[in-house]
Amino acid sequence: MKKVSLLMVALFIGAIAFAQTDQAKKEKAVDQYGNKVDVKDVFASDRDGILVFESKNKDYKFWFDSRVQVDFGNYWGQQEWADKIGDGASIRRARFAVKAQITPSWYGEVDMELANGSFELKDAVVRYTGLKNFQFTVGSMKPDFSLSRNTSSRYLEFMERPMVVSAFAPSRHLGIFGKYAHKYVFVGASILFQEIEGQETRTYVEDNNKNYGMNEGVSYVGKIVLRPINEADYGIHIGGAMMFDTPKTSDEMGAYAGTRFSCRNATNISRKKYIDTDDIKNTDHNLIYTVELAGHYNGLRIESAWMGDKTYMKKETGIDKPYSFSGWYVEGGYLLLGGKQTYDSGGAKFNRQRNGKSWGDIEFVAKYEFIDMNDYKDRGADAIYGGSAELYGAGLNFYIGKNVKIALNYQYVNNDRYANGKGKLYVGLDANGAPTKDYTKVVAKDGDAGVNYHMLLGRFQIAF
16 A cells, blocks of 8 residues: 555656646747747647647637549530530649637638649638627638628539629639628628739739739729528528729730620530620729528528629720629529538628438539620620520539538530620521621521530539
């Protein structure tokens, strides 16, 4: 008994000595530059497949946020005279992000895209979170404008965002961002400068500055969302946003700075952009606006939005009437095995679903979307024929656990005769029966003008 007591005393003394030694090491710790630093222990944990390091008092948290999306696409049914559409596969996204809540009031993030061997910077932010319900951010990120654009690609109903969102909704820009998020009200405001993407975009910025002495351009964005009902299992989202946009040096247009709206047919494997206004040179500014109505109830999720643009020209062009373009979409999904949809009040967007089974869930999705980039009525020689298109889609999402998703999308798209990709794509047959890219020469037989086709798309996704 005496020996056991002595052993316990020795272990106790040893523990105290080790703790004192460890504390002494912490007090003497320095960084690589020789500066004395404070040292705190952090603890690692697996949180739904995300590796998180957090201090004991929870005032510091560091984690990785990565995803891989591998896509496949098959296209068929276009008219015999139409351009071929190539099937294929790609790494749609290969994201690596490092995120840290440095103190309870300061947050930082770097998010990189490495898909298909090309580097792009996505989010790179410094954020102050020290005021309740408020956030203030500087850096590169998405402004609060579009529900679909701001929803993470991990949680989209379909593999790609609607055409009108791709064409109009601003993506990541360097800027200053602020927001107020309450359970029933969300308000966001942003000042945007140039886009921050890959080397090509940066080259445009530098060349426009060097060769033409152009200002980088600025945009102002404001959004408000009302949530009269906002509970865990059901809610309503009513939103509206507006963007005052001036030409950016991150575009290619040089001294004739202007606007260009273009998009693919809600697919990324095929690189054809049937919808394209081409460069609208000597633009003074744009007003881009949207209204949104969305909601969720248990396993059901519905989302819709209408977007429009007014393109105002410089006085010297003599074009007083602004150009007008618009589009809309409605889409929805239902979890078939008892799962529930979720909504992120802090970001005014949809979030990860809650599965109905221990192994996962299955979601059925459907949509309709329309976009119109034509403005030719009473325009004469100043008319713009960017094309219009409508698209029908349906699909299944298979959720395996909380981190794996397999998506299968079917879509049918109907482009009009003006959707010729800036004059590069065939849109019908002329009077001699030969394929033509000139919409003025199309002789429609049985209404056959504009490219129509089917597509079957698939995705394997993992988030970790």
